[in-house]
Amino acid sequence: MFSVNRNVQDTRPIDYMNLPFKAVASDPQIDHIADKPVLTNFHGARLLIVDDEPAHRKVLAVIAEQAGMTCRAVPGAKEALNVLQSEPVDAIIADLNMPGVSGLELLTEVRRRYANLVFLMATGLDDVRLGVHAMRQGADDYLVKPLQMDAVMLSLDRAFHKKFLERELENYRQNLERMVCERTVELQNALGQVEQSYEDTLDALGAAIDLRDGQTAGHSRRVVLWSLHMLMRMQGTHKQLKNLAMGAWLHDIGKLAIPDAILLKPGPLTTQEWKIMQSHARIGHDLVNRIPFLVDAAEIVLTHHERWDGSGYPRGLKGTDIPLGARIFAVADTVDAMTSDRPYRAALPFGNAQNEIERLAGIQFDSHVVNVFLNIPNETWEPFCGQTSTMQISAALAGVFFKNSGSSF
Numbered sequence: 457m458f459s460v461n462r463n464v465q466d467t468r469p470i471d472y473m474n475l476p477f478k479a480v481a482s483d484p485q486i487d488h489i490a491d492k493p494v495l496t497n498f499h500g501a502r503l504l505i506v507d508d509e510p511a512h513r514k515v516l517a518v519i520a521e522q523a524g525m526t527c528r529a530v531p532g533a534k535e536a537l538n539v540l541q542s543e544p545v546d547a548i549i550a551d552l553n554m555p556g557v558s559g560l561e562l563l564t565e566v567r568r569r570y571a572n573l574v575f576l577m578a579t580g581l582d583d584v585r586l587g588v589h590a591m592r593q594g595a596d597d598y599l600v601k602p603l604q605m606d607a608v609m610l611s612l613d614r615a616f617h618k619k620f621l622e623r624e625l626e627n628y629r630q631n632l633e634r635m636v637c638e639r640t641v642e643l644q645n646a647l648g649q650v651e652q653s654y655e656d657t658l659d660a661l662g663a664a665i666d667l668r669d670g671q672t673a674g675h676s677r678r679v680v681l682w683s684l685h686m687l688m689r690m691q692g693t694h695k696q697l698k699n700l701a702m703g704a705w706l707h708d709i710g711k712l713a714i715p716d717a718i719l720l721k722p723g724p725l726t727t728q729e730w731k732i733m734q735s736h737a738r739i740g741h742d743l744v745n746r747i748p749f750l751v752d753a754a755e756i757v758l759t760h761h762e763r764w765d766g767s768g769y770p771r772g773l774k775g776t777d778i779p780l781g782a783r784i785f786a787v788a789d790t791v792d793a794m795t796s797d798r799p800y801r802a803a804l805p806f807g808n809a810q811n812e813i814e815r816l817a818g819i820q821f822d823s824h825v826v827n828v829f830l831n832i833p834n835e836t837w838e839p840f841c842g843q844t845s846t847m848q849i850s851a852a853l854a855g856v857f858f859k860n861s862g863s864s865f
């Protein structure tokens with residue numbers, strides 16, 4: 457059926473797929489339009505004629521009915537809007553000049569309510585410019601009075617065809633949007649899985665480091681927490697926080713390559729052994745640097761034993777040549793080493809660690825970082841002293857970042 461019920465509540469577009477189109481035979485000379493549908497008749501189409509002149513309404517109704525259309529004819533815009541509210545209509549031909557509400561005003565209202573309805577504006581010979589103006593305002597075409605049957609049919613044909621193409625384009629756009637949304641969700645899920653896999657792998661690596669160096673149970677996890685807390689006080693960005701967390705978490709990964717005889721040697725190391733032990737920073741860097749999203753974290757792994765005065769290793773960097781993350785880590789590493797139990801001594805009081813850090817400001821540590829550390833209340837640190845939680849580092853980080861966005865640590 458050609459007609460579609462159109463009332464105010466029903467704002468669905470007309471289904472032009474049901475129009476009586478048929479495909480013309482393929483012509484290689486005009487191949488680009490070979491598949492265009494062509495309107496062959498208007499049987500079943502509902503036309504609304506709006507004209508204050510009874511004679512004009514009658515002529516147009518005769519023309520339309522001869523073409524197989526069903527017509528309603530009304531003398532003004534208000535009556536037309538009433539018809540649209542209560543009856544199915546597929547196309548409107550409205551006179552431009554009508555007393556009261558003009559054809560242009562009717563066009564504006566129709567376009568506001570029924571964007572997909574075919575609308576042709578009928579003008580006098582003197583009103584051609586206004587007819588063009590009406591097309592700019594949303595009319596599909598304009599007709600010049602006195603109306604000729606061929607011109608009316610051709611104009612209607614073009615307008616219905618245009619609406620058909622618009623509908624096709626809209627369907628295509630909607631399908632495209634839906635596909636993009638579906639693919640985006642799939643991509644986000646896949647990225648989430650990859651990220652989770654990385655976090656699980658990093659968790660396992662960090663746990664392996666702590667297991668390897670039996671004297672420092674939970675050390676990697678704690679230095680992550682100490683370090684992040686200082687960087688948060690320094691207004692570190694999310695990226696800086698993440699890099700520091702990963703760098704601190706993996707800082708001693710190079711120790712996996714150090715022989716047990718050296719790593720676990722109870723007594724002092726020989727010069728040669730110490731050299732091998734120091735190589736863990738470079739080995740760790742080379743391991744982590746292979747992972748694209750850990751390149752910045754790898755710099756912290758490489759420089760985590762550098763000292764502010766240049767007496768550290770492996771490169772003997774000085775001052776701000778040492779990455780900020782590594783300068784923060786250095787303080788965290790010392791605090792944790794002093795406040796944790798070791799096989800050869802019990803954990804030292806937190807105050808001792810504070811004094812030692814303060815004493816070495818500007819020598820081993822960046823004074824600015826030391827100030828940040830000393831200005832953080834003791835009760836903030838207490839929960840982390842000697843903590844040996846086995847919580848996954850990814851979960852710990854999620855908690856840190858969550859708290860970072862709102863309340864205190």
Ligand SMILES: [Fe+2]
Nearest residue numbers: 707708760761
């Ligand atoms: Fe180390």
